[in-house]
Amino acid sequence: MSAWGQGVTPRGLTPKASAADYEQNGNAGKLEIGAVYMGRSFSATAADSPKTVLHDAGKFIVIEVAAFAGKTFVGDLSAGEFRLRLDGQKITLTPSSPGLVANSLRNRDMDPQGRRLVYGGGMGGADVMVGQPRPQARFPGGPRPGQTQPVGTTTVKEGASDDWDAAIESAIVEGPLKSARAGNLFFEYAGKMTKVKSLVLEYKGAGGMVELKLR
Secondary structure, three states: OOOOOOOOOOOOEOOOOOHHHOOEEEEOEOEEEEEEEEEOEEEEEOOOOOOEEEEEOOOEEEEEEEEEEOOOOOOEEOHHHEEEEEOOOOEEEOOOOHHHHHHHHHHHHOOOOOEOOOOOOOOOOOOOOOOOEOOOOOOOOOOOOOOOOOOOEEEOOOOOOOHHHHHHHHEOOOEEOOOEEEEEEEEEOOOOHHHOOOEEEEEEEOOEEEEEEOO
């Protein structure tokens, strides 16, 4: 478990073989984009293990994204090229920086009563009132009530990477893109996801434009 602010940098996630391997995918022109809606949770690879660990994202909506460069693509990939549009044009969110996400999760986890800003619509559809204690797992390492685990993932165990470190480490890496890259985008949203009828991820950048309907 690394100390806060020491040696933690984005390294993203291992991309799948192609954009078609993601739940939602599309061709922007010079880039192919794949995406998975993760709700209020996010996946990260443990530093000392190849296993994927599922973390609590608190007040953030998380989209796992992957970009696959075509032969004619020359340029950078930036988190700022993505937008999350809720219910048509009513609300458009921009990604929060990994540092901001980490700071939010760190302050939350320092609460001695384990209170969480958790809302409905995450994985498992749990709806926990603001200010209540965080639901506990029935056994060490097990899922908390209302939380479901994707196949092949494990929950955070004592001594594992903290949520805040994992948020930074799993974030999409920005900069020149040569082949394929994957990672998480975090969008701050305090509303209830159960009330959101449509959810669209937009990409507009050096690779072209594409919209992926997540809901």
